[in-house]
Amino acid sequence: GAGVSQSPSNKVTEKGKDVELRCDPISGHTALYWYRQSLGQGLEFLIYFQGNSAPDKSGLPSDRFSAERTGGSVSTLTIQRTQQEDSAVYLCASSLNPRDSYGYTFGSGTRLTVV
């Protein structure tokens, strides 16, 4: 596609429920990243996928968070047993390769609210 697509754009969920967030990267981009941005805060790295390599999960805040990337394209971030502190904007980005001189292209994000 022309840009990075994320869905849903907004999600309100009850505490304790599971949620899935979807990211469709730019066609041909091999690297895909998930970040989280809490209100008034910077971007917190969560997880990174590159081609068929094992993902870099070093930023996932707890074992309630997981992500997968199918067929080297679409990625799903899953948060189990959501907590109020999970409320944030979840941003997905993709790049042609990890050392892309042009940095990342971000999607418009999913705003998650846990009530």
Place this chain on the structure above:
Amino acid sequence: QKEVEQNSGPLSVPEGAIASLNCTYSDRGSQSFFWYRQYSGKSPELIMSIYSNGDKEDGRFTAQLNKASQYVSLLIRDSQPSDSATYLCAVNRDDKIIFGKGTRLHILP
């Protein structure tokens, strides 16, 4: 020590003046440096990247890098109200980019 540090601001600059945004980073191995602009409620967008010591100019924007001092800056000349946004400094670590918390810039009409 935080990996990427920025003054959170707000930085208020009169319209037409030069806005100067600063950033320091901790990883001496970093090779790529970026400035992103983020409008309220929107996603970050890349405005400048720099890889070598010195200055890099693009229109009204100039990025400056000093690896010895681990310092990156962004100058915005002839500041416009549309430049009011949060500016995120970002630095590569391994194959990912680490962001600072951003500096809020407010251009006074």
